[in-house]
Amino acid sequence: MILALESSCDETAVALFDPVRGIVGEWIHSQIALHESYGGVVPDLASREHLQHFGPLVARALATVPASAITRVAVTRGPGLAACLAMGLSTAKSLGLAWGVPVVGVNHLRAHAFSPFISLHAANPGEFDAAFATLLPHLGLLVSGGNTALFTIDEQRNVRLLASTMDDAAGEALDKGAKLLGLGYPGGPQVEKLARDGNATAFAFPKAVAQRASLEFSFSGLKTSLRYQLEKLTPEVIASRRADLCASYQRAVFESLVRKSTLALERGAYRSFGLSGGVANNRTLQTELEKVTREHGISFHRAQPQHTGDNAGMIAFAAWAEREAGGVDARGYAMEIEPSLPLALA
Numbered sequence: 156m157i158l159a160l161e162s163s164c165d166e167t168a169v170a171l172f173d174p175v176r177g178i179v180g181e182w183i184h185s186q187i188a189l190h191e192s193y194g195g196v197v198p199d200l201a202s203r204e205h206l207q208h209f210g211p212l213v214a215r216a217l218a219t220v221p222a223s224a225i226t227r228v229a230v231t232r233g234p235g236l237a238a239c240l241a242m243g244l245s246t247a248k249s250l251g252l253a254w255g256v257p258v259v260g261v262n263h264l265r266a267h268a269f270s271p272f273i274s275l276h277a278a279n280p281g282e283f284d285a286a287f288a289t290l291l292p293h294l295g296l297l298v299s300g301g302n303t304a305l306f307t308i309d310e311q312r313n314v315r316l317l318a319s320t321m322d323d324a325a326g327e328a329l330d331k332g333a334k335l336l337g338l339g340y341p342g343g344p345q346v347e348k349l350a351r352d353g354n355a356t357a358f359a360f361p362k363a364v365a366q367r368a369s370l371e372f373s374f375s376g377l378k379t380s381l382r383y384q385l386e387k388l389t390p391e392v393i394a395s396r397r398a399d400l401c402a403s404y405q406r407a408v409f410e411s412l413v414r415k416s417t418l419a420l421e422r423g424a425y426r427s428f429g430l431s432g433g434v435a436n437n438r439t440l441q442t443e444l445e446k447v448t449r450e451h452g453i454s455f456h457r458a459q460p461q462h463t464g465d466n467a468g469m470i471a472f473a474a475w476a477e478r479e480a481g482g483v484d485a486r487g488y489a490m491e492i493e494p495s496l497p498l499a500l501a
Contacts, residue, residue: 156224158216158250159471162205162243163235163263164301165189165196166464169212171220172471177277180219181461181468184208191340202238209246222254229474232260232484233496234301240492248488259474260484263465264498265314266473267297268306270463271429271456273472287476290427290454296416296444297498299432299464300326300343303372303412304498305419312480316499317419318370325408326434328374332381332404336397346401347437353402358384360407362414370415377407405439413443420451430457433464 156179161168165186171179186204190196230247233240244260251258272290276283293308294317303324305317323331326343333342338349360380381404385393393400420428428448434440435457448455462469477483484490 156220157227157229157471157474158213158225159229159261159467159474160209160243160247161231161263161465161467161470162209162239162246163231163233164239164465165201165204166466167205167208167212168465168467168470169209169216170467170471171216171225172468172475174475175280177280178273178468178471180216181466182212182215183466184212187341194334194340196236198236198238201236202242205239205242209242213246213250225254225256227256227474228254228258229261229470229483230258231263231266231470232490233493234263235494237492237494240494244490244492251487257485258487258490260486260490261470261473262482262496262498262500263470264297264302264304264496265477265482266469267299267302267431267458268295268308268314268429268498269473269476270431270458270469271295272476273462273468274459275456276472276476290456292423292425293427293429294416294419294423294425295429295431296412297432298325298412298430298434298440300324300330300341300434302432302498303374305370305415306498307423307425312477312482314482314499316497318372318415319498320372320374322373322375323378325372325374325412326432328378328408329405329434331378332401335378335381335385336393336400343434343437346405347439349398350402350405350439353398353400355402355406357396357399358403360384360403362407362410370419372411372415374408374411377404405437409437409440409443412440413447416444417447420447420453425451425453427454427456430455431463432458435463436460
């Protein structure tokens with residue numbers, strides 16, 4: 156039984172994972188309401204919230220299983236906000252010492268990489284390894300507020316970064332676009348909601364791409380283009396055409412993601428494609444990428460909504476799924492946080 160802790164940013168999360176049964180329970184304290192008035196995460200406030208809420212969440216987990224059933228504590232060690240990561244790591248080490256069990260560190264981004272397969276394990280835990288092997292090599296797209304990356308998972312479960320963003324992440328571009336449009340926080344879901352009733356071809360935004368032959372992403376120019384477009388419109392026109400602006404802006408972001416993913420599929424031989432991260436919840440993006448993978452004759456897998464944001468379920472699962480691939484940091488009590496930990500490292 157693995158107890159996992161996640162505190163890379165503004166979510167305090169705890170989960171229990173049993174290799175035989177899957178995720179036994181997940182508990183999370185969201186800080187969205189706290190940071191909403193600031194328009195973004197305030198690190199000092201976030202770390203204070205982690206300090207206050209880890210204890211109660213762990214207590215809820217221990218009401219489900221006794222401490223004696225826990226054989227390992229897994230914790231996010233990076234990337235993320237330093238003060239927030241430190242809260243999680245110190246809590247994990249304290250619990251490990253109290254229970255006399257090992258403590259391992261998990262790369263938050265690699266946990267996202269494996270998150271689309273949590274449901275595969277839940278469907279048949281005993282056959283997961285065999286089923287997962289048939290999906291490798293795997294191409295994955297991680298799209299969140301802080302990261303946009305294409306990566307592969309090979310037959311030995313090694314993760315390799317293919318491309319990332321040269322500037323803003325896709326989720327960040329959507330959030331910043333929402334702020335320019337006067338929408339609430341977090342902005343991405345607000346853009347998606349309005350875009351459903353908008354005309355995606357009403358405004359011509361530049362396609363958010365780096366060099367056409369490159370797999371790298373770039374979104375900063377798109378955000379600038381939206382600002383220039385809004386400067387040309389009166390407040391009344393913006394209000395009346397906000398849905399069209401959202402739909403057109405979202406389309407430009409997603410066309411980049413789909414185009415680069417398609418290019419990566421054409422350059423390699425993959426058996427599956429995965430979508431993870433907070434933006435993976437967007438149904439338009441899901442539909443477009445599923446269509447592409449169907450055209451390439453491979454299976455499409457996406458993280459379930461509860462495992463797309465910052466959550467401890469994916470931390471626990473990754474700690475188990477990468478147990479033999481060297482994907483976890485097993486230094487235990489000598490382990491330190493790594494705020495800038497890259498996707499390709501444990």
